[in-house]
Amino acid sequence: MKRAFLGELEELVLLTVAALQEQAYCASVTQTIEQQMARSISFPTVHVTLQRLEEKGFAISRMGGATAERGGRQKRLFTVTAAGQRALIECRAMRSQLWEQIPTQVLELWGA
Amino acid sequence: MGRVDNKNYPGPPRWAAWLLSRLGPEGLEDELQGDMQEMHAFWCRTAGLRKANWRYLLAVMRLIRPFSRSKARKLKSQPEYRTTFIFQPAMLRNYFKIAWRNLAKNKVYSVINIGGLAAGMAVAILIGLWIYDELSFDRYFQNYNRIAKVMQRGTFNGEVFHGEYNPAPMGTELRTVYGDDFEHVIMSSWTKDHILAHGDKKFTKTGNYLSADAPDMLALKMRSGTRAGLKDPSSILLSESAAQALFGETDPLGKIMKIDNRLNVTVTGVYEDFPYNTEFRDMKFIAPWDLYVSSEQWVKRAQDNAEWGNFSWQVLAQIAPNTDFDAISAKIKDIRLKHNPEVAFLKPQVYLLPMSKWHLYSGWDKAGNLEGRFQYVWLFGIIGTFVLLLACINFMNLSTARSEKRAKEVGIRKAVGSLRNQLISQFFSESLLVVAFAFLLAILMVLLILPLFNDVADKQISILWSNPFFWLCGIGFSLLTGLIAGSYPALYLSSFQAVKVLKGTFRVGRFASVPRQMLVVVQFTVSVTLIIGTIIVFRQIQYAKNRPVGYDRNGLITVAINTPELQAHYNALRDALIQTGAVTDMSTSSAPATDLNSQNSGFSWEGKDPNFKENFGTIAVSHDFGKTVGWQFVAGRDLSRQFAGDSSGMVLNETAVRYMGLKDPVGKTVKWGDKAFQVVGVIKDMIMESPFKTVTQTVYHLNYGWANVINIKLNPAHNNSESLAAIEGVFRKFNPGSPFDYRFTDQQYALKFAAEERIGKLASGFAILAILISCLGLFGLASFVAEQRTKEIGVRKVLGASVANVWALLSRDFVVLVTIAFGIATPIAWSVLSNWLQKYEYHTEISWWIFAVSGGGALLVTLLTVSFQSVRAALVNPVKSLRSE
Numbered sequence: 001m002k003r004a005f006l007g008e009l010e011e012l013v014l015l016t017v018a019a020l021q022e023q024a025y026c027a028s029v030t031q032t033i034e035q036q037m038a039r040s041i042s043f044p045t046v047h048v049t050l051q052r053l054e055e056k057g058f059a060i061s062r063m064g065g066a067t068a069e070r071g072g073r074q075k076r077l078f079t080v081t082a083a084g085q086r087a088l089i090e091c092r093a094m095r096s097q098l099w100e101q102i103p104t105q106v107l108e109l110w111g112a
Numbered sequence: 113m114g115r116v117d118n119k120n121y122p123g124p125p126r127w128a129a130w131l132l133s134r135l136g137p138e139g140l141e142d143e144l145q146g147d148m149q150e151m152h153a154f155w156c157r158t159a160g161l162r163k164a165n166w167r168y169l170l171a172v173m174r175l176i177r178p179f180s181r182s183k184a185r186k187l188k189s190q191p192e193y194r195t196t197f198i199f200q201p202a203m204l205r206n207y208f209k210i211a212w213r214n215l216a217k218n219k220v221y222s223v224i225n226i227g228g229l230a231a232g233m234a235v236a237i238l239i240g241l242w243i244y245d246e247l248s249f250d251r252y253f254q255n256y257n258r259i260a261k262v263m264q265r266g267t268f269n270g271e272v273f274h275g276e277y278n279p280a281p282m283g284t285e286l287r288t289v290y291g292d293d294f295e296h297v298i299m300s301s302w303t304k305d306h307i308l309a310h311g312d313k314k315f316t317k318t319g320n321y322l323s324a325d326a327p328d329m330l331a332l333k334m335r336s337g338t339r340a341g342l343k344d345p346s347s348i349l350l351s352e353s354a355a356q357a358l359f360g361e362t363d364p365l366g367k368i369m370k371i372d373n374r375l376n377v378t379v380t381g382v383y384e385d386f387p388y389n390t391e392f393r394d395m396k397f398i399a400p401w402d403l404y405v406s407s408e409q410w411v412k413r414a415q416d417n418a419e420w421g422n423f424s425w426q427v428l429a430q431i432a433p434n435t436d437f438d439a440i441s442a443k444i445k446d447i448r449l450k451h452n453p454e455v456a457f458l459k460p461q462v463y464l465l466p467m468s469k470w471h472l473y474s475g476w477d478k479a480g481n482l483e484g485r486f487q488y489v490w491l492f493g494i495i496g497t498f499v500l501l502l503a504c505i506n507f508m509n510l511s512t513a514r515s516e517k518r519a520k521e522v523g524i525r526k527a528v529g530s531l532r533n534q535l536i537s538q539f540f541s542e543s544l545l546v547v548a549f550a551f552l553l554a555i556l557m558v559l560l561i562l563p564l565f566n567d568v569a570d571k572q573i574s575i576l577w578s579n580p581f582f583w584l585c586g587i588g589f590s591l592l593t594g595l596i597a598g599s600y601p602a603l604y605l606s607s608f609q610a611v612k613v614l615k616g617t618f619r620v621g622r623f624a625s626v627p628r629q630m631l632v633v634v635q636f637t638v639s640v641t642l643i644i645g646t647i648i649v650f651r652q653i654q655y656a657k658n659r660p661v662g663y664d665r666n667g668l669i670t671v672a673i674n675t676p677e678l679q680a681h682y683n684a685l686r687d688a689l690i691q692t693g694a695v696t697d698m699s700t701s702s703a704p705a706t707d708l709n710s711q712n713s714g715f716s717w718e719g720k721d722p723n724f725k726e727n728f729g730t731i732a733v734s735h736d737f738g739k740t741v742g743w744q745f746v747a748g749r750d751l752s753r754q755f756a757g758d759s760s761g762m763v764l765n766e767t768a769v770r771y772m773g774l775k776d777p778v779g780k781t782v783k784w785g786d787k788a789f790q791v792v793g794v795i796k797d798m799i800m801e802s803p804f805k806t807v808t809q810t811v812y813h814l815n816y817g818w819a820n821v822i823n824i825k826l827n828p829a830h831n832n833s834e835s836l837a838a839i840e841g842v843f844r845k846f847n848p849g850s851p852f853d854y855r856f857t858d859q860q861y862a863l864k865f866a867a868e869e870r871i872g873k874l875a876s877g878f879a880i881l882a883i884l885i886s887c888l889g890l891f892g893l894a895s896f897v898a899e900q901r902t903k904e905i906g907v908r909k910v911l912g913a914s915v916a917n918v919w920a921l922l923s924r925d926f927v928v929l930v931t932i933a934f935g936i937a938t939p940i941a942w943s944v945l946s947n948w949l950q951k952y953e954y955h956t957e958i959s960w961w962i963f964a965v966s967g968g969g970a971l972l973v974t975l976l977t978v979s980f981q982s983v984r985a986a987l988v989n990p991v992k993s994l995r996s997e
Binding site: 025026027028030031034042043044047063066069070071073074075076 | 140142143144145146147148149150151153154158167170171174175
């Protein structure tokens with residue numbers, strides 16, 4: 001099996017799914033990214049990304065939670081799988097590792 | 113764009129949402145729809161309605177099918193979202209079962225529907241086959257595209273004439289001077305009756321003397337022998353049927369036989385008979401042109417002396433591969449002018465008439481415009497289309513009318529979970545089933561009618577079982593009808609909302625019946641037009657039949673003079689015939705009374721305008737001709753043996769007298785060439801040509817030498833068959849070499865009406881069918897309306913309406929429709945038919961009563977049809993109709 005790899009967008013979406021916990025579905029994920037990240041992202045992009053994540057086994061979906069504001073239609077709710085969790089942790093670890101390699105003086109210079 | 117508050121939020125654009133629901137990725141439509149709705153609301157809040165709509169639209173575009181992966185998700189976890197597979201075999205079986213049950217439940221409708229449509233289709237198939245036959249005429253010949261007749265046209269007294277008679281040197285001229293342009297040039301003696309004899313077997317067969325390369329041009333399919341066989345000047349090629357008749361099973365090749373009892377020829381080949389739909393279908397044998405020339409003095413003279421003035425033969429040609437007809441026509445147009453410049457006043461032009469025009473363009477009117485059978489091809493094509501249209505209209509009318517009753521069924525089906533697509537395919541499969549039945553029935557009908565049709569139309573048509581085009585047309589058309597007729601119930605009914613239909617709040621719109629009424633009007637317009645047309649065609653035929661013919665056809669027979677023996681013993685033959693007692697008189701003439709076959713110019717008389725280019729029908733007769741045919745004299749007397757001067761006597765018809773402008777013609781001298789004739793009498797016009805034409809000015813002069821037929825008047829006191837037996841005995845004695853073949857003049861005369869009667873019969877057949885089909889439709893509609901208004905009628909009756917009231921109520925609508933149709937049909941029929949009548953010089957007038965009768969008839973038929981239903985509805989006990997529900 002090839003090594004699971006998370007693209008930048010995939011990581012972002014998967015993180016959002018994790019953050020939204022029980023309420024992660026395509027629309028909410030899009031809105032969260034747009035509002036919290038102040039980043040313009042289109043709905044179809046998120047939709048396709050979520051599908052890809054599920055295909056790769058990083059997320060799993062189930063149906064549920066119809067509300068009036070969506071015309072009584074069911075949502076597809078996503079949760080992060082164990083593989084997804086591992087991938088996210090690995091991502092963070094790799095970044096931390098890189099962060100740690102930057103000398104503290106430099107970081108201070110950046111004002112971080 | 114400001115923010116939109118909750119109350120005024122309009123939701124996403126409907127059509128885009130619809131698009132997403134129809135074309136969204138399979139299995140995800142629902143959740144995407146929901147998500148997108150949420151997103152739209154979100155965008156609306158954050159960016160305004162306009163931006164929201166715009167983003168929504170962009171998103172939809174990226175999500176719908178061709179641009180997104182649809183299979184993406186394995187559906188294992190959501191079995192309840194699997195889409196229904198429309199063409200499941202079980203479901204298809206069910207559609208047909210339901211369709212079958214529906215048909216069986218409403219037997220009357222089914223019969224009307226299927227029967228009507230089948231009748232229409234049968235007519236269309238018949239007409240289609242007829243048109244196919246007409247258009248494929250002569251295509252049997254391999255060189256179809258390169259064969260032509262040599263023709264000439266000219267103008268005479270302001271009228272354009274065309275002729276296919278050619279002088280004998282024409283063939284030589286074309287072959288030598290224009291040899292590069294022609295592959296073959298064929299002289300033809302015309303296909304005529306000849307006697308073929310082998311041993312004691314004698315038959316009259318139609319055949320032709322043709323130049324030696326004719327078999328190559330016609331691409332004869334040889335059964336035995338070779339095409340080159342005709343090169344031998346004393347040979348004959350027989351058709352298979354003639355060979356069979358003469359030689360039976362024995363091999364005819366190399367056998368010696370006789371033509372017309374005087375020419376010995378050897379059979380050098382047998383060819384496949386020409387099919388019935390070819391120009392040369394009567395050519396049962398082909399003999400060499402050279403034999404004809406050497407055996408007939410006058411032909412030999414015409415050919416040897418290059419007589420350009422004797423127009424007696426046909427010239428056929430096959431053009432060379434690298435040329436075309438127009439180019440050659442332009443080259444050869446002045447041939448006649450070159451050889452006899454004295455006819456320059458006729459402006460004669462020689463041209464080629466391609467084989468493709470021989471059959472369909474058989475003639476020209478006086479102005480030189482083409483006319484001919486292609487007009488009938490059009491006419492029948494139009495009629496066929498209309499009859500088919502009528503049947504389709506019926507079919508659609510009835511099925512839509514019926515379908516409204518099934519709104520409840522649709523409601524229940526939807527409530528139980530039927531998808532719209534399933535309903536659509538259900539209704540389509542029903543109408544396709546009916547159309548399929550109708551198509552099969554139509555083919556059966558055609559099989560039954562074809563023999564009769566062939567008889568009436570003088571054709572040998574059969575169903576083109578092996579022609580893919582035929583099946584393509586038939587099945588393609590059936591599919592089309594089924595789809596069109598089924599489209600209303602399929603697309604309209606399936607759109608009903610189940611709740612409304614079942615609650616009873618569903619109503620068919622006020623104007624739902626308008627298209628149906630229009631269709632009824634169209635139907636009756638066609639029917640009434642056809643009725644009027646049929647009446648007028650028959651009136652025209654009757655009018656011409658009632659025309660005085662100027663002689664007595666009863667018991668008159670003609671025998672062709674085809675051997676020298678008959679001509680030589682005129683008096684002996686006449687005496688012998690009269691002695692039998694079976695014959696009251698006998699004479700010879702140059703033409704039978706039903707055929708004016710010779711016209712000449714070169715006449716002069718006292719007081720003639722020297723610039724007048726005259727033209728007379730010329731008939732040579734013997735002394736007894738007048739008595740034989742029963743001439744009716746208006747002035748002077750008949751030719752008689754008692755006056756020696758009558759040997760140069762002449763009888764004119766009334767038209768000739770008017771044509772010459774003579775005041776008192778009897779006793780005047782008329783010169784024809786150098787010979788002077790004495791006018792002894794004037795007869796009433798004798799109709800020798802078409803009874804629809806004006807009579808040609810004709811002179812009858814005494815000439816025993818120019819005799820082609822023997823006219824015999826049978827003794828009316830004797831039985832015809834006994835008389836004929838007696839006459840045959842006499843002919844056997846005088847003319848042992850040939851069979852005794854005779855023709856009854858009244859039958860020959862009746863043949864002149866054949867074309868018109870054929871049209872009349874076909875038109876009346878189609879008219880009857882059209883009316884029948886229309887009535888079927890009307891009947892179905894009336895019963896539908898009566899059923900629909902059962903309650904209304906019940907209430908009216910309770911309130912005191914009489915049977916007559918109810919009857920009037922139900923019938924009125926239809927009567928109005930038929931009246932409108934009549935109003936439309938009248939001017940159409942009038943203009944078309946007055947045009948048609950103009951074609952005939954001798955024609956009847958269109959009188960108002962024809963329209964009155966047709967309109968009245970249509971109205972009567974309508975009332976009868978509708979009354980059957982309306983009276984029945986009016987008689988129903990209102991308690992019964994109101995009790996239910």
